[in-house]
Every structure is written in C-alpha cells, then in structure tokens.
Amino acid sequence: MMKLVYTHENHFIVGNIKNLIEAQNIKVFIKNEFSQGAMGEVSAFDCWPEVWVFDDNDLEAATAILKQSQQSKNIADWVCANCNEKNDPAFEVCWNCNNEAP
Numbered sequence: 001m002m003k004l005v006y007t008h009e010n011h012f013i014v015g016n017i018k019n020l021i022e023a024q025n026i027k028v029f030i031k032n033e034f035s036q037g038a039m040g041e042v043s044a045f046d047c048w049p050e051v052w053v054f055d056d057n058d059l060e061a062a063t064a065i066l067k068q069s070q071q072s073k074n075i076a077d078w079v080c081a082n083c084n085e086k087n088d089p090a091f092e093v094c095w096n097c098n099n100e101a102p
C-alpha cells in the first residue's frame with residue numbers, strides 16, 4: 001500500500017522533502033506534481049503536490065525523517081531576508097533564491 005507522507009502548496013518544498021526521504025533509501029513519488037502554475041502562485045485547483053511512499057512499511061521512517069529535519073532547525077516557517085518568500089523550517093536555504101536561512 002502506498003501512503004501519503006507530506007503535502008504542501010509549494011511544489012519546490014514538496015520536492016525538497018522527497019529528496020530528503022529518498023536520501024535515506026526510501027522509495028517515494030510525487031502526486032499532483034504538475035497541477036500548479038508558476039512558482040509561488042496559489043493554484044486554482046485544490047490539489048497540492050503530495051509526497052507518497054510506495055510501501056506503507058516505510059511510512060514511519062519517512063515521517064521520522066520529516067520530523068527530525070523540522071526539529072533540528074527552526075520550529076516555525078522562516079521568511080527569506082533576500083526575497084521575502086516564506087520557507088518551510090526543514091530547509092536551510094530559500095527555495096526561491098537559495099539565500100541561507102537566518
């Protein structure tokens with residue numbers, strides 16, 4: 001069984017989460033990857049991109065990776081000092097301009 005791990009309106013953030021989990025040798029894929037328009041745009045469609053694990057046995061590990069990445073950094077979303085984009089706490093650099101997190 002495939003299971004949903006994470007979803008976010010920003011597909012760059014979802015892609016980063018996918019990479020994070022894949023780095024631990026867990027097979028994941030993205031659903032609704034191309035349902036959005038230009039980056040940062042709020043979609044007219046009510047379907048955010050989603051990260052899924054192929055095997056529900058991997059769900060726990062994937063969720064743990066997600067939590068760990070969020071706990072090790074800031075708890076809250078951060079705003080990029082360079083371009084003012086909001087970033088997920090899991091990310092060390094801005095998804096939009098690659099500026100470093102404060």
Ligand SMILES: [Zn+2]
Pocket residue numbers: 080081082083084085094095096097098099
């Ligand atoms: Zn930025």
